[in-house]
Amino acid sequence: xxxxxxxxxxxxxxxxxxxxxxxLSLRNxxxxxxxxxxxxxxxxxxxxDLAMNKTLAIVGESGSGKSITSLALLGLVHHxxxxxxxxxxxFNSRVLGRxxxxxxxxxxxxxxxxxxxxxxxxxxxxxxxxxxxxIGTQISETLMLHRGVSAAxxxxxxxxxLDLVRLPDALRLLDAYPHQLSGGMRQRAMIxxxxxxxxxxxxxDEPTTALDVTIQAQILHIIRELQAELGTAVIFISHDMSVxxxxxxxxxxxxxGRMVEQGSVEKVLLNPEQEYTQALxxxxxxIGSMKGQSKPKFFMVPGLSEGTTNPSSGxxxxxxxxxxxxxxxxxxxxxxxxxxxxxxxxxxxxxxxxVSLQLYPGETLALVGESGSGKSTVGKTIQQLIEPTSGExxxxxxxxxxxxxxxxxxxxxxxxxxxxxxxxxxxxxxxVGQSIMEPALTHGIATSKVEAENMVGALLEKVxxxxxxxQRYPHEFSGGQRQRICIARALICDPKVIIADESVSALDVSxxxxxxxxxxxxxxxxxxxxxxxxxxxAVVERVAHRVAVMYLGQLVEIGSRQQVFENxxxxxxxxxxxxxxxxxxSRGPGRFKPPLEGEIPSxxxxxxxxxxxxxxxxxxxxxxxxxxxxxxx
Amino acid sequence: MANExxxxxxxxxxxxxxxxxxxxxxxxxxxxxMLALIxxxxxxxxxxxxxxxxxxxxxxxxSEYPLGADPLGRDILTRIIVGGRVSxxxxxLSALGAVTLGTVIGLFAGYYRGxxxxxxxxxxxxxxxxxxxxLAITIIAIFGPGLDRxxxxxIVSQWVQYARLVRGSVLSLREREFVQAxxxxxxxxxKIIFRHILPNALGPLxxxxxxxxxxNILLESSLTFLGLGVxxxxxxxxxxxxxxxxxxxxxxxxxxxPGLAIMMTVLGLNMLGDWLRDNLDPLGRTRL
Numbered sequence: 001x002x003x004x005x006x007x008x009x010x011x012x013x014x015x016x017x018x019x020x021x022x023x024l025s026l027r028n029x030x031x032x033x034x035x036x037x038x039x040x041x042x043x044x045x046x047x048x049d050l051a052m053n054k055t056l057a058i059v060g061e062s063g064s065g066k067s068i069t070s071l072a073l074l075g076l077v078h079h080x081x082x083x084x085x086x087x088x089x090x091f092n093s094r095v096l097g098r099x100x101x102x103x104x105x106x107x108x109x110x111x112x113x114x115x116x117x118x119x120x121x122x123x124x125x126x127x128x129x130x131x132x133x134x135i136g137t138q139i140s141e142t143l144m145l146h147r148g149v150s151a152a153x154x155x156x157x158x159x160x161x162l163d164l165v166r167l168p169d170a171l172r173l174l175d176a177y178p179h180q181l182s183g184g185m186r187q188r189a190m191i192x193x194x195x196x197x198x199x200x201x202x203x204x205d206e207p208t209t210a211l212d213v214t215i216q217a218q219i220l221h222i223i224r225e226l227q228a229e230l231g232t233a234v235i236f237i238s239h240d241m242s243v244x245x246x247x248x249x250x251x252x253x254x255x256x257g258r259m260v261e262q263g264s265v266e267k268v269l270l271n272p273e274q275e276y277t278q279a280l281x282x283x284x285x286x287i288g289s290m291k292g293q294s295k296p297k298f299f300m301v302p303g304l305s306e307g308t309t310n311p312s313s314g315x316x317x318x319x320x321x322x323x324x325x326x327x328x329x330x331x332x333x334x335x336x337x338x339x340x341x342x343x344x345x346x347x348x349x350x351x352x353x354x355v356s357l358q359l360y361p362g363e364t365l366a367l368v369g370e371s372g373s374g375k376s377t378v379g380k381t382i383q384q385l386i387e388p389t390s391g392e393x394x395x396x397x398x399x400x401x402x403x404x405x406x407x408x409x410x411x412x413x414x415x416x417x418x419x420x421x422x423x424x425x426x427x428x429x430x431x432v433g434q435s436i437m438e439p440a441l442t443h444g445i446a447t448s449k450v451e452a453e454n455m456v457g458a459l460l461e462k463v464x465x466x467x468x469x470x471q472r473y474p475h476e477f478s479g480g481q482r483q484r485i486c487i488a489r490a491l492i493c494d495p496k497v498i499i500a501d502e503s504v505s506a507l508d509v510s511x512x513x514x515x516x517x518x519x520x521x522x523x524x525x526x527x528x529x530x531x532x533x534x535x536x537x538a539v540v541e542r543v544a545h546r547v548a549v550m551y552l553g554q555l556v557e558i559g560s561r562q563q564v565f566e567n568x569x570x571x572x573x574x575x576x577x578x579x580x581x582x583x584x585x586s587r588g589p590g591r592f593k594p595p596l597e598g599e600i601p602s603x604x605x606x607x608x609x610x611x612x613x614x615x616x617x618x619x620x621x622x623x624x625x626x627x628x629x630x631x632x633x
Numbered sequence: 634m635a636n637e638x639x640x641x642x643x644x645x646x647x648x649x650x651x652x653x654x655x656x657x658x659x660x661x662x663x664x665x666x667m668l669a670l671i672x673x674x675x676x677x678x679x680x681x682x683x684x685x686x687x688x689x690x691x692x693x694x695x696s697e698y699p700l701g702a703d704p705l706g707r708d709i710l711t712r713i714i715v716g717g718r719v720s721x722x723x724x725x726l727s728a729l730g731a732v733t734l735g736t737v738i739g740l741f742a743g744y745y746r747g748x749x750x751x752x753x754x755x756x757x758x759x760x761x762x763x764x765x766x767x768l769a770i771t772i773i774a775i776f777g778p779g780l781d782r783x784x785x786x787x788i789v790s791q792w793v794q795y796a797r798l799v800r801g802s803v804l805s806l807r808e809r810e811f812v813q814a815x816x817x818x819x820x821x822x823x824k825i826i827f828r829h830i831l832p833n834a835l836g837p838l839x840x841x842x843x844x845x846x847x848x849n850i851l852l853e854s855s856l857t858f859l860g861l862g863v864x865x866x867x868x869x870x871x872x873x874x875x876x877x878x879x880x881x882x883x884x885x886x887x888x889x890x891p892g893l894a895i896m897m898t899v900l901g902l903n904m905l906g907d908w909l910r911d912n913l914d915p916l917g918r919t920r921l
Binding site for chain 1: 809810811813814815816817818819820821824828829832833913914915
């Protein structure tokens with residue numbers, strides 16, 4: 001491990017030499033895109049060694065070149081229009097029987113190595129399995145190709161590997177199609193496929209980013225266990241420092257294609273040398289860091305807007321004094337599933353069942369839960385994007401859905417919605433200015449074009465952009481800037497409530513911290529109320545005044561942030577908090593604890609099979625907990 | 634990674650080829666269209682004067698017949714210019730009519746879904762199942778032949794393609810977050826449809842339309858050939874192709890020149906269509 005703790009400088013000689021303990025040795029790798037690879041340098045002069053049985057984490061924000069590096073190792077960059085300009089990747093190949101430079105191998109030789117000695121797991125388990133073949137066929141294919149075994153033998157081995165990744169009922173799954181499996185199960189099947197030829201190196205490119213936290217914990221656990229069993233070296237690519245902290249032996253931090261810092265996980269995460277690493281780590285919300293504080297807190301990030309004088313005090317909420325601004329009473333939404341010849345309703349998705357919550361002026365209420373918990377359904381119903389099946393939504397004492405359609409329009413002004421995907425929520429054919437002013441023109445807040453343009457300019461400045469940006473199109477902005485634009489659009493109607501639906505989930509950590517700071521600052525200035533819908537417990541701990549936890553369409557716990565985080569009562573809340581990865585490498589190799597098994601059950605139920613309604617009981621002032629038992633399926 | 638990729642895409646955009654495409658397309662279509670437009674002034678006889686002495690005269694033999702003469706001794710160049718009137722009118726008006734009707738139906742069916750959608754799409758299926766020639770014979774038999782009836786016939790038979798195409802785009806666009814966002818701040822449905830959905834569904838529409846213009850020019854000739862089209866004496870490119878068919882081996886010029894005229898028009902329209910599509914898209918993407 002000596003060679004990993006001493007970072008290799010870029011001035012190293014190009015003549016490649018591979019330390020004996022290293023299984024893979026990368027030297028001075030450069031990858032370019034565009035004509036002759038000259039337009040964009042995606043990776044510049046990168047070197048590292050990967051040791052047997054160790055995990056090297058490559059971390060960085062989007063565009064840092066971390067994924068391109070892994071694709072370059074497999075000789076796959078030219079599929080994306082890039083080319084390896086320089087560098088060597090020495091690897092002891094068992095198949096070819098010699099030490100080879102992966103960058104100078106022929107396509108035919110590379111094909112022998114890919115999937116056999118070096119294999120890869122991708123981010124999206126939904127799209128990396130072919131939907132028209134069964135799981136068994138897809139895994140057997142790899143085995144038959146690389147091991148030359150018979151179909152029957154391959155099938156037997158496949159079953160063994162599915163058992164290995166702890167998939168229950170492996171025999172049945174052999175003949176299942178990808179859509180019949182949940183996301184977590186699909187990712188396990190992907191891991192089984194990647195491991196089926198017992199590779200020396202496993203490249204995992206953001207393998208858990210698309211998964212829920214409890215499932216993420218399970219997948220990470222499996223990767224760790226299998227690594228120990230099979231002695232595979234893992235290159236773990238991630239943007240999530242907490243996940244890296246739980247997984248890695250060594251960490252390599254990248255920025256804009258270049259290596260920033262490299263070293264053991266303890267060294268890089270606990271005593272980072274480079275400013276960039278320090279800033280990156282400061283932006284990561286760490287669960288447990290807010291113990292004993294009742295108010296939300298700003299992030300300490302460079303590039304904080306000038307207006308904030310006291311960065312450590314967050315926005316304040318004064319509840320108890322006022323009536324709730326927004327209140328749902330027994331909100332229920334069921335989606336009908338029709339099947340058969342006469343489109344009869346056979347099943348219903350119970351997306352939200354008897355949800356009653358209150359949002360007070362000036363506070364942030366976080367609505368948390370995993371996929372299928374119904375948290376977005378609640379938000380969209382309040383925004384009138386969905387009609388509720390039953391129940392009421394009160395705003396300022398008025399019941400929205402009891403009013404005639406025309407009178408409801410007012411609430412689309414008072415309540416604004418910010419979506420998850422900053423790339424998808426702006427019309428690519430409209431300029432940013434046109435997009436921002438549209439709500440104002442719709443509600444007659446701006447009567448003339450000039451007035452609207454002035455408002456847009458002022459708002460763009462407010463969210464940290466320039467008024468001239470109004471003329472540009474969305475694709476000219478980065479993800480974080482786009483989300484600022486969406487915030488500006490939400491603010492133009494001067495709303496009282498903003499529903500933020502996973503609004504920062506798609507952003508890089510440092511950008512996420514800045515956008516959250518902006519939101520908290522705006523809350524302070526305008527006494528905004530936020531309904532903050534998210535799955536990220538660490539972010540919630542930082543920004544929320546109160547927290548509501550949803551599970552299978554029902555509230556299971558609601559209370560102040562301190563009550564829920566420091567004294568969680570419901571089993572599901574506890575499980576959710578346990579599953580959040582902690583950024584604490586000092587806990588050592590024994591820092592992992594096996595996660596709870598089990599999938600998140602589906603909220604779909606047969607007609608007539610109604611779920612039992614949870615009764616919430618008050619256990620402390622403002623802290624309500626469901627008394628139902630939590631049974632993981 | 635996706636970021637880097639789109640950056641590169643952006644850098645390669647709007648190459649000089651696009652500019653060339655626009656100029657070339659405009660020149661081709663402009664010249665042919667202008668000539669067709671002013672042809673009654675240039676050739677008051679409408680290219681109908683017969684000279685049996687010049688029958689099937691090859692091109693470049695006489696200054697009077699630069700592109701040769703047809704089996705009745707009519708000047709081919711004159712007839713191509715005059716014939717452009719019919720072909721252009723039929724090709725472009727029918728495509729424009731069909732695209733308008735189909736787009737409106739597709740937009741509303743796709744956006745509102747439900748019963749109206751189901752009804753309109755079943756109607757479209759019936760329309761697709763009807764053979765074109767059968768429809769043509771029926772309509773012409775009832776209303777008699779004529780240019781306007783041919784155009785209406787083509788609109789009736791082709792709106793379905795556009796409606797299907799647009800409906801498909803709308804179904805995916807209406808779930809996009811910018812449409813959801815527009816709904817969330819209370820924009821009226823009609824504005825969402827025309828401001829947010831239609832511009833994003835235009836690309837494939839323009840391509841289909843330029844392809845259909847060419848198709849319709851040829852379709853007009855088939856109808857004329859079957860006696861269901863315009864008066865056979867009136868010059869049209871399709872009609873000329875049909876007439877020259879019997880002489881294709883002995884007198885190639887009778888068919889090749891009108892064929893070239895159709896090809897040039899289609900090429901020009903495709904270039905203009907490509908240019909238009911890329912310019913309507915602020916990303917300026919060059920798609921295949």
